[in-house]
Amino acid sequence: MTSTNQSIVLMYHGTPTANPITNYSLQACLFQRQLAYLDKNGWHFAKISDLLEDKALPSSSVTLTFDDGYADNFENAFLPLVENGMKATWFITTDCIGKHAQWMRPPSEQTKMLSADQIQEMSNAGMEIGSHTCSHPDLSQLPFKQQLDELTRSKQILEDIVQKPVTGFAYPFGRYNEDTLQAVQAAGYQWACSTRSGWFKKDDNPLLIRRVTVFSGDTSSVLARKLNFADNDVSLKKLANYYLKRLKTKLTPQP
Numbered sequence: 001m002t003s004t005n006q007s008i009v010l011m012y013h014g015t016p017t018a019n020p021i022t023n024y025s026l027q028a029c030l031f032q033r034q035l036a037y038l039d040k041n042g043w044h045f046a047k048i049s050d051l052l053e054d055k056a057l058p059s060s061s062v063t064l065t066f067d068d069g070y071a072d073n074f075e076n077a078f079l080p081l082v083e084n085g086m087k088a089t090w091f092i093t094t095d096c097i098g099k100h101a102q103w104m105r106p107p108s109e110q111t112k113m114l115s116a117d118q119i120q121e122m123s124n125a126g127m128e129i130g131s132h133t134c135s136h137p138d139l140s141q142l143p144f145k146q147q148l149d150e151l152t153r154s155k156q157i158l159e160d161i162v163q164k165p166v167t168g169f170a171y172p173f174g175r176y177n178e179d180t181l182q183a184v185q186a187a188g189y190q191w192a193c194s195t196r197s198g199w200f201k202k203d204d205n206p207l208l209i210r211r212v213t214v215f216s217g218d219t220s221s222v223l224a225r226k227l228n229f230a231d232n233d234v235s236l237k238k239l240a241n242y243y244l245k246r247l248k249t250k251l252t253p254q255p
Contacts, residue, residue, distance in 0.1 A: 007051055007061040007200040008230055009193065011211040013068055015076040016110045020216040025110065028076035030219065035080060037220040038062060043227075045086040047128040048168055048209065051200055052191055062227070063200070064088040065193060065211060067132060067170055068101060069119070071112035078122050091132035091170035091193070092119060094157040103136055116161050123162035130168030131155050131189070137172060144179040151187035167191065181207050199230045 014025030026034075038045070044058040051063060064081075066073050069092040081088055093101070098115040100107040114122075123129050131154040133139070139147050151169065158166045167190040171180065174195025184192050184207055191206040198210035213232045214223065225234035 006230070007046070007057065007063070008227060009048065009051070009063040009065060009200050009209060009211040010226075011193075011195065011213045012064060012066045012077070014070040014072055014110055015066075016070075016072045017076065018110070021108065021110050022104070023216050024213070025070075025216055026214055026218065027216070028072070031077060032080060033220050034214075034218075034223050035084065035086070037223060039084065039086075041224075045081075045088070047087050048089045048130070048191060048193065049128060050087070052202065052206060065170065066090045068093055068136070069096065069114045069132065070101070070110070071114050071118075072110065074114060074118050074122070078118075078125075078127065081127070082125050087126055087128070089128040089130060089168065090114075090119075090122065091130045091168070092154075092158060093132045093134070093136045093172075094154040095134045096136070097157075097161075101136075119158075120161050120163075123164065128168065129158055129162050129166060130170060130193075131158055131166055132170050133172055138175045139171060139180045139183075140175040140177040144183060147180055147183040148186055151183050151189070155187055155189070169193070171195070197230060197232045 012026060014020065015028050015031045016025055017028045020027055043060050043062045046057055046061045046063050048063055050057065066077060066088065069090060096102060096113040099113055100111040101113060104111045119129060133150040134154045137150065155166050169184055169189045170193040191209060193209045193211055196210050197212050200210060212226050212230055222234060
């Protein structure tokens with residue numbers, strides 16, 4: 001089902017100037033084009049916390065989220081957003097602040113992470129800062145106590161940096177279990193982002209907010225289809241099958 005009048009959350013990672021070394025990062029020039037597309041087509045930029053508030057938002061609201069906390073986000077995402085009066089949400093892996101992404105080898109320009117000063121500046125400029133754990137583990141493979149430690153310590157570290165409550169979280173690798181959901185609540189988070197695609201709906205579980213992934217090769221036309229279908233896979237083959245099924249349904253006589 002398509003829609004142009006709903007809220008949607010997009011998931012980004014790195015925004016390097018050079019060609020990305022991972023399929024989850026988007027080259028800075030493509031990100032700039034996507035921003036221009038969103039702005040030109042009347043999308044309202046909101047933070048996750050804005051979506052969850054009881055007040056009504058403009059139709060077609062979009063939230064840009066950035067996982068991990070890559071250093072290239074500062075110049076290539078944060079600054080363009082600020083210059084255009086736009087807001088976004090960042091999820092920071094605290095053990096890597098000012099260092100490199102420890103799950104990416106070997107260290108390179110694209111594995112550099114944001115510094116504490118940069119995170120503080122982004123927060124002061126109106127960006128939303130959330131947690132992405134301390135060490136970026138697969139939480140579903142850890143015992144409850146270790147999960148709670150990852151969630152609690154990262155929250156405290158970020159609150160010490162931004163000097164305000166950190167209420168949001170994103171699951172590393174999108175993985176979690178029932179213990180994780182309990183640990184998120186026990187650590188004091190009010191909401192959390194998953195990697196399941198779909199529209200944002202206020203009535204859904206706030207600990208399982210859906211997001212649509214932006215991949216390295218996504219042009220503005222691909223983004224347009226993702227905004228229309230709220231799905232990670234918007235290949236032309238899949239869309240052709242979708243419309244063919246709709247046509248068959250429409251032409252099938254009703255009993």
